[in-house]
Amino acid sequence: MTLNSELETRNFLIETRALVKAYGLLPVLRKLDLGITRGEFVALLGPNGSGKSTLLRLLAGLSKPTAGQILIGGWTLPDEAAAVRAQIGMVSHKVLLYENLSARENLRFFARLYNLPPAGVDARLAELLEQVGLSRRAADPVRTFSRGMQQRLSIARALLHNPDILLLDEPYTGLDVDASSVLDGLLRDAHAGGRTILMTTHQLDSAAALAGRVVILSRGGIGYDAPTAGLDGARLSAIYTETTSMVSAR
Amino acid sequence: MKTPFLKAVLSIVRKDVQIELRSRELVSSMGLFALLSILIFSFALELDRSARQEAISGVLWVTVVFASILGLNRSLAMERDQGNLDAMLLAPIDRVAIFFGKLAGNLVFALVVGLLLLPIMTILYNQNLLQPWLLVVLLLGTFGFATVGTLLAMMTVQTRARESLLPIVMMPVALPVLLAAVRASTNILTETPIADWIAWPQILVVVDIIYLVACYLLFEYVIEE
Numbered sequence: 106m107t108l109n110s111e112l113e114t115r116n117f118l119i120e121t122r123a124l125v126k127a128y129g130l131l132p133v134l135r136k137l138d139l140g141i142t143r144g145e146f147v148a149l150l151g152p153n154g155s156g157k158s159t160l161l162r163l164l165a166g167l168s169k170p171t172a173g174q175i176l177i178g179g180w181t182l183p184d185e186a187a188a189v190r191a192q193i194g195m196v197s198h199k200v201l202l203y204e205n206l207s208a209r210e211n212l213r214f215f216a217r218l219y220n221l222p223p224a225g226v227d228a229r230l231a232e233l234l235e236q237v238g239l240s241r242r243a244a245d246p247v248r249t250f251s252r253g254m255q256q257r258l259s260i261a262r263a264l265l266h267n268p269d270i271l272l273l274d275e276p277y278t279g280l281d282v283d284a285s286s287v288l289d290g291l292l293r294d295a296h297a298g299g300r301t302i303l304m305t306t307h308q309l310d311s312a313a314a315l316a317g318r319v320v321i322l323s324r325g326g327i328g329y330d331a332p333t334a335g336l337d338g339a340r341l342s343a344i345y346t347e348t349t350s351m352v353s354a355r
Numbered sequence: 356m357k358t359p360f361l362k363a364v365l366s367i368v369r370k371d372v373q374i375e376l377r378s379r380e381l382v383s384s385m386g387l388f389a390l391l392s393i394l395i396f397s398f399a400l401e402l403d404r405s406a407r408q409e410a411i412s413g414v415l416w417v418t419v420v421f422a423s424i425l426g427l428n429r430s431l432a433m434e435r436d437q438g439n440l441d442a443m444l445l446a447p448i449d450r451v452a453i454f455f456g457k458l459a460g461n462l463v464f465a466l467v468v469g470l471l472l473l474p475i476m477t478i479l480y481n482q483n484l485l486q487p488w489l490l491v492v493l494l495l496g497t498f499g500f501a502t503v504g505t506l507l508a509m510m511t512v513q514t515r516a517r518e519s520l521l522p523i524v525m526m527p528v529a530l531p532v533l534l535a536a537v538r539a540s541t542n543i544l545t546e547t548p549i550a551d552w553i554a555w556p557q558i559l560v561v562v563d564i565i566y567l568v569a570c571y572l573l574f575e576y577v578i579e580e
Contacts, residue, residue, distance in 0.1 A: 167444055169579065187357050191447040199438030203370070205378045217366035218446035220358035246377070262442070 117176070118143040118301050119164060119270065124173035126159050133159045135325040136173065143269075146292075146302045148312035148333070151322035152349050157305035160322070161272045164303070165195050178269065191219070193270045194263030198278035200255040201262065204248035208239050208258050211247060212265060219266040233261040237291060253284025260291050271295055273304035277311065289315060309345060310338035321348045363448040367456025368463070371430070375464065381429055385422040385468045392418040393472065397479045405545075411480050412540030416496065416533060418472060423465045423500050424522050427508040430461055435512045444578065454505060454574040462501040469493050488543045488556075495559040496536030499566055503529050506570040509577050532566075535559045 117140035124137040133156045141147050151157050162168040163175060166186040175182040177189045195201075202211050209230055216226045234240045237257040247255060256276060263271060273292070277285050285308070292315055296302055306312055312319060313336045321329035321344070328348040333341070375381050396414045400407065434440040434457070443453050473484045473493070504525055511520040526533075535558045542552030 165445055167441055187447045187449075190445055193445065195441075195445055197438055197441065199441075201438045201442035203374060203433070203439060204437065205374045206370070210373065214366060214370045215442065215446065218358060218363060218443065218448055220362065220447070 117141055118145075118178055119303065120174075120176040121160075121163075122174040122176070124160075124163065124175060125171045126156070126163060126168070127171045132171075133325055134163075134170075137326060139320065139327065139330075141301060141303060143301055144296075144299055145318060146296045146316045147304070147318045147320055148316035149303060149305045149320050149322060150307070150309070150312060150345055151305075151328075155322040155349075156325045157322055158274050161195070161274045161303065161305060165193055165272055166190055191266065192268050193272060194266070194268035195272045196256070196259050196263045196274065196276050198275040200247075200259045202247050202255060202258060205246055207244050207246055208234060208250075208261075209243040211258065212262060215262050215265055221266060229265070233264060236264075236294070237261045238287070251284070252279045253281065253287065256280060256284065256288060257291065260288070260295075264295065269301060271300050271302045271304075273302065273306075275305055275307065277306055277308045285311070309341045313338050313341045319344075321345060323349050358446065358448045358452075360449050360452050363446075363452035364456045364459065367443070367453060368459045371457070371460030372463065374433070375460075381426050381464050382467055384429065385426045385464065386471060388425055389418045389422040389468050389472055390475065392421070393476055393479060407480060407482060408545045409541060411476065411482055411484070412537050412544055414480075415472065415476060415484070415540060416537050419465065419469050419493075419497065420500060420526075420529070420533060421522070422468050423461075423497070423504060424525060426464050426468075427461055427501075427504045428512070428518055428521055430457065430464070431505075431508040431512040432517065440578070450578065451571055451574050453578075454509075454570060457509075458501055458505045458570075461505050462498060465497045465501055466494065469497055482544060484544070486543060488549075489540060492536055492539045492543065492556055492559065495556060495563060496532055499532035499536075499559065499563045500525075500529055502563065502566045502570055503532070506574060506577060509574070531562045532559065535562065 119141040121137050121139045124134055125132065126134040137160070149157050149160065159168065163170055164177065166182055166189055169183050178192055180188045182189055206214065212230045212233065213226065216230065221229060234243050237260055239254060239258055242250065242254065247258065250258065276288060280288060289311060292302065304316065313333050316333050318332050319329065319336070319341065320327055329344060393414060400410050444450065477484045507525050507528065508521055511517045511524060514520055535555045539552055539555035539559065542555065
């Protein structure tokens with residue numbers, strides 16, 4: 106039984122049913138059925154324009170579907186978006202930080218927006234800054250940070266309210282090898298903490314190493330969906346090429 | 356589960372003020388533009404006293420409006436360029452809180468520039484602009500501009516031609532505010548009896564309320580993809 110055919114029988118934390126998203130007359134997602142169970146780490150792959158970022162924005166409540174259903178933790182989007190947003194942390198290829206504020210000031214601002222209890226905020230910020238290795242730079246403006254440091258701080262921002270779900274939209278963009286391996290470690294920790302992670306990436310090695318399941322989107326639909334067990338970067342690359350070229354040849 | 360509305364609004368205002376105190380990008384660029392404008396006008400309009408009284412309110416409002424547009428563009432571009440608007444939209448807050456937070460910040464910065472202009476113009480134009488009613492009109496007019504400007508800047512900042520598009524879109528929409536503010540200011544400066552011009556500040560109040568309600572209702576649609 107394929108993962109997609111299990112949609113009706115498994116209890117998913119994230120679920121899309123016949124999800125359609127179109128920009129004007131241009132369809133990006135075409136009746137997409139996808140289910141992700143609690144604690145899964147899913148790598149979402151696909152060529153540019155295949156709908157990966159669009160899907161993540163829909164799941165985060167940043168965009169409304171044209172048709173179909175999105176269910177997250179039993180809540181429906183976009184109707185119950187506020188409840189869903191409290192369960193989601195998102196990291197984008199843009200860092201979503203204010204460059205003129207320090208690392209601590211950025212996190213404090215978002216802590217207020219997420220209504221974290223003021224008594225525990227200082228401890229939470231210190232814990233997160235320690236976790237992402239930025240304790241010593243906490244008072245420095247974000248504009249003085251390298252791209253890797255900004256991305257680590259972005260992860261701290263996403264984890265601030267201890268969300269159940271992490272959505273990562275090409276988090277490796279612009280990172281060097283060292284920064285990428287630091288990010289790998291942070292994502293492993295986040296997953297080990299029981300979070301459900303959905304990550305779009307073009308880094309097939311990282312996808313094979315970190316994720317438990319790979320979904321390849323192509324032309325707005327699922328071209329491939331299988332566990333990563335037994336897959337390495339090279340094998341995944343071959344599957345990716347086969348899947349995406351098969352669809353583009355149609 | 357939602358963050359209280361007022362807390363979200365105040366957090367956004369506080370963040371904007373904190374960034375401005377750190378960078379001084381907005382008020383300094385708006386202030387410099389305003390200062391240069393009134394200097395140029397003061398050299399260009401070497402008029403007699405009565406003609407100056409007629410012209411000075413126009414100078415004041417043209418300067419305030421274009422300085423505000425400059426500030427609005429930068430304020431909203433800061434949210435768009437690094438994706439910070441998305442970060443705020445991801446938080447469990449009422450989305451209209453973002454509008455009110457940005458509006459309050461933009462209003463504060465525009466008022467700071469407007470209040471700095473009054474004593475400088477008083478000296479340059481040898482005309483007392485530090486009058487209580489003029490302050491009231493400045494507050495009402497700036498509020499109207501900031502309200503409609505925040506909403507429109509949220510739309511135009513997504514376009515490539517945002518710097519030029521905002522004034523083109525904003526001026527026709529904000530015309531009632533500009534008209535009422537200029538007429539009220541001219542009457543105050545020419546010391547016309549209050550009964551003859553009190554309708555203009557009243558019109559400003561009504562227009563401000565209409566803009567505020569319209570922007571409140573439209574904001575969710577504006578930020579939607």
